[in-house]
Amino acid sequence: MTSPFSVRSALSVREISREEHLAHLALYPDVSHLQIPEWGDVKPDWDAESVGWFEGTVMVAAALVLYRQVPGLRRALAYLPDGPSIDWRHPRLEQWLDPLVAHVEARGAFSVRIGPPLVVREWEAGTVAEGIADPGVRHLHGMSADALDGSALEVGERLRRLGWQPCPDGDESGFGVGQPRYACQVPLAGQSADELREGLVLHWEQALRKSELAGARVSWGSAADLPEFHRLYAATAARDGFKARPPEYFQRMWRALNAEDGDRVRLYLAEHEGEVLSAALMISVGSRVWHSYAASSPKGRELRPSTALLWRMLGDARAAGADVYDLRAVSPLLDDGNRLLGRLRFKTGTGGRVVEYLGEWELPVGPQGKVLQRALGVYLGRR
Numbered sequence: 001m002t003s004p005f006s007v008r009s010a011l012s013v014r015e016i017s018r019e020e021h022l023a024h025l026a027l028y029p030d031v032s033h034l035q036i037p038e039w040g041d042v043k044p045d046w047d048a049e050s051v052g053w054f055e056g057t058v059m060v061a062a063a064l065v066l067y068r069q070v071p072g073l074r075r076a077l078a079y080l081p082d083g084p085s086i087d088w089r090h091p092r093l094e095q096w097l098d099p100l101v102a103h104v105e106a107r108g109a110f111s112v113r114i115g116p117p118l119v120v121r122e123w124e125a126g127t128v129a130e131g132i133a134d135p136g137v138r139h140l141h142g143m144s145a146d147a148l149d150g151s152a153l154e155v156g157e158r159l160r161r162l163g164w165q166p167c168p169d170g171d172e173s174g175f176g177v178g179q180p181r182y183a184c185q186v187p188l189a190g191q192s193a194d195e196l197r198e199g200l201v202l203h204w205e206q207a208l209r210k211s212e213l214a215g216a217r218v219s220w221g222s223a224a225d226l227p228e229f230h231r232l233y234a235a236t237a238a239r240d241g242f243k244a245r246p247p248e249y250f251q252r253m254w255r256a257l258n259a260e261d262g263d264r265v266r267l268y269l270a271e272h273e274g275e276v277l278s279a280a281l282m283i284s285v286g287s288r289v290w291h292s293y294a295a296s297s298p299k300g301r302e303l304r305p306s307t308a309l310l311w312r313m314l315g316d317a318r319a320a321g322a323d324v325y326d327l328r329a330v331s332p333l334l335d336d337g338n339r340l341l342g343r344l345r346f347k348t349g350t351g352g353r354v355v356e357y358l359g360e361w362e363l364p365v366g367p368q369g370k371v372l373q374r375a376l377g378v379y380l381g382r383r
Helices: 018-027 037-042 094-106 125-133 150-161 193-198 202-214 223-240 247-260 305-319 341-348 369-382
Strands: 012-015 047-055 058-069 076-080 109-114 119-123 182-187 217-221 265-272 275-285 288-296 324-329 353-357 361-364
Touching: 012 094, 018 037, 018 047, 018 058, 037 047, 037 058, 037 247, 047 094, 058 094, 094 109, 109 369, 119 125, 119 150, 125 341, 182 341, 193 305, 202 305, 217 223, 217 305, 223 247, 223 265, 223 275, 223 288, 247 265, 247 275, 265 305, 275 305, 288 305, 305 324, 341 353, 361 369
Parallel strands: 076 109, 288 324
Antiparallel strands: 012 047, 047 058, 058 076, 109 361, 119 353, 182 324, 182 353, 217 265, 265 275, 275 288
């Protein structure tokens, strides 16, 4: 079958069934886990819809749209997290975006928010370490990137010309509403287990050896272990100052993501002498794996259970044929006053590179779009 992006004539967007969406993903599986139809089942506060782009009768792309209604109104925000996966470098990008906007407007959307899955800059682990060690560097942008994708930056300029506006990144740490702009990714494609270990930064390799000598044991968990995972996760949230999701969220995620593929999400547990000290979820879609909701106990930290846990997960992902292990969000701030600097050191210690995405973009729809955008922002900010 030819690429879904080799289109020449006008495109249309319409709702598709879950079965049509899953059939498309069977052919083109490399999308974010936030763009599979099962993810809609994880988010009960949002109305989920699968949509397809059609050239005539042939579907050439698919996406998950989440709708969040404004309280008291019959209008909604249409959100495509980490998507859609379309031809972002098409010379006429509006051919892809205009029919999407028309479709969600017909569904009552006052605004559409997208997250183009495009990386614009990359910093290798060694470059990040040099920046952290340099007191004159406070932000990743204070160093030259090891890779820069000019065509991805051009997409941003084209979006501006089409009326789209970049969404705020949140606070200076790089975290806010929506998906993070900066992430750490470990390349796995073509690497042997020995090569993966050789790529570890010295402090990470030393921590791993310490964990191995201490006898930390890592194993798969099951749905029955979710309460133990949540205990660690809630304690981590309280310690790090973020709001914990309730146990029901993870039970729903487990059921929803494993409904179509029984190995879509795994739970890993690191134990020592029968006590669980660290845990995390691993979500797999296509050739990518996402490290999600890592949690740990302050007890036994000297045994480095989180290091043993992540090393096992990296090895399992590599053995399963994953090309990229996505460690998710990191902060771009490099000074010692950043409370998230330790997380950045830990993640890049795997040999992972920091990537900067193009970020999320919004377009108001209809005459009240801008006013309702602001109203929803205030509402979500108070939750």
